[in-house]
Amino acid sequence: MDTHENTPLRAVALVCTLSPSPSPSSSQLLAEQTMAALSEHGVTGKTIRIADHDVKTGVKTDMGDGDTWPEIRDTVLGTDILILSTPIWLGHPSSICQRVLERLDAELSETDDEGRMLTYGKVAGICVVGNEDGAHKVSADLFQGLNDVGFSLAPNAVTYWVGEAMHRTDYRDLDKTPEKTAATTKTLAANTAHLARRLKAASYPPSS
Numbered sequence: 001m002d003t004h005e006n007t008p009l010r011a012v013a014l015v016c017t018l019s020p021s022p023s024p025s026s027s028q029l030l031a032e033q034t035m036a037a038l039s040e041h042g043v044t045g046k047t048i049r050i051a052d053h054d055v056k057t058g059v060k061t062d063m064g065d066g067d068t069w070p071e072i073r074d075t076v077l078g079t080d081i082l083i084l085s086t087p088i089w090l091g092h093p094s095s096i097c098q099r100v101l102e103r104l105d106a107e108l109s110e111t112d113d114e115g116r117m118l119t120y121g122k123v124a125g126i127c128v129v130g131n132e133d134g135a136h137k138v139s140a141d142l143f144q145g146l147n148d149v150g151f152s153l154a155p156n157a158v159t160y161w162v163g164e165a166m167h168r169t170d171y172r173d174l175d176k177t178p179e180k181t182a183a184t185t186k187t188l189a190a191n192t193a194h195l196a197r198r199l200k201a202a203s204y205p206p207s208s
Helices: 026-039 069-077 095-109 135-148 179-201
Strands: 009-015 043-049 081-089 123-130 152-162
Touching: 009 026, 009 069, 009 179, 026 043, 026 081, 026 123, 026 152, 026 179, 043 179, 081 095, 081 135, 081 179, 095 135, 123 135, 123 179, 135 152, 152 179
Parallel strands: 009 043, 009 081, 081 123, 123 152
Antiparallel strands: none
């Protein structure tokens, strides 16, 4: 038996809905379902709705003047898995999701004693919801951004749901979770937890 399979892991889901709490959110729902799926693999953690916090515009780790990103950043750096959950707006990730990526850009300049970004060894997964096509495009954008700032991605590291074009149904309004979305969420959780444990046991080599 692989002893690493029981290694405890921690995760945080950053929910990038444009609506602050307590407004209902499909992005929040899918993030919570993903965290529940991760819990089946020994992963604990929490969700943070970014719209509830004063995350300043910028590309530094701390933009000052009441910026709440430093606390959120500490949470991210203290976990093994980052889940980024976003709605689709006009075919793109939400503006809040883009802001999170811009704040993560600061990690390019933050390294350990061996030259590795502090995000090395951490694994990311993505949740996408929307009312029309675009989940693949949005996930591709986020995959690239997260990989650029040091996160690793397991196979099938995205779960999503998109409704029929020109309709107004929200994911949170469905009577039950579609089987395909539920299965994809389980795959994301299993593969992401697996990769996170492997990287926790064997870190990337020092950067030259």
